[in-house]
């Protein structure tokens with residue numbers, strides 16, 4: 001069994017096809033949400049397919065954008081209450097200073113805190129985006145009692161990577177493990193029992209010419225497992241088993 005622990009399933013042109021292909025090779029998908037619309041669609045997909053688990057949350061880029069309204073929090077709160085039996089975790093949530101710089105950062109902080117409180121109250125794990133705001137993200141996480149925590153596609157400073165490992169955070173690795181030295185370093189540094197695999201699909205990864213043409217799909221997960229095995233000098237089956245055990249901590 002494999003796990004794609006961070007996938008924007010509802011954003012594919014044909015999610016059903018992705019789900020069927022994943023099922024055929026034994027990939028369980030943790031489907032994350034970026035908006036209220038995503039949350040509703042993700043719940044539908046998880047309700048209809050045993051290999052899909054729903055994560056609800058608002059992405060910081062959505063929160064910082066023009067169309068966001070604070071009233072959306074009441075709506076997602078009601079959804080969490082009503083559908084809690086179908087919710088496996090909270091995400092994609094976090095803070096971002098990369099795509100939107102400091103835009104609406106106060107609002108990002110408020111919404112992030114709202115979801116961290118929900119995760120704590122509902123005893124759910126979280127999947128976190130923190131691009132260029134890693135310090136603020138780690139600070140906010142330290143004030144909550146949440147397990148497990150998955151840091152998605154980490155690209156922040158070295159000192160915080162160490163802090164994350166010391167605190168027992170999981171770090172999820174994407175297909176960029178093949179092309180990005182920084183991402184490979186995360187795989188080298190973080191112990192195997194704190195690693196996870198993800199594709200962030202349908203995000204497009206770089207091909208050998210550096211062009212973003214390769215759509216992330218759960219079928220890439222065995223390749224990532226293989227790559228981690230090579231980096232760690234461990235055999236495929238041992239790595240696959242440990243990574244599956246790590247992911248199952250979200251499914252208590």
Ligand SMILES: [Zn+2]
Nearest residue numbers: 006008092200
């Ligand atoms: Zn994502």
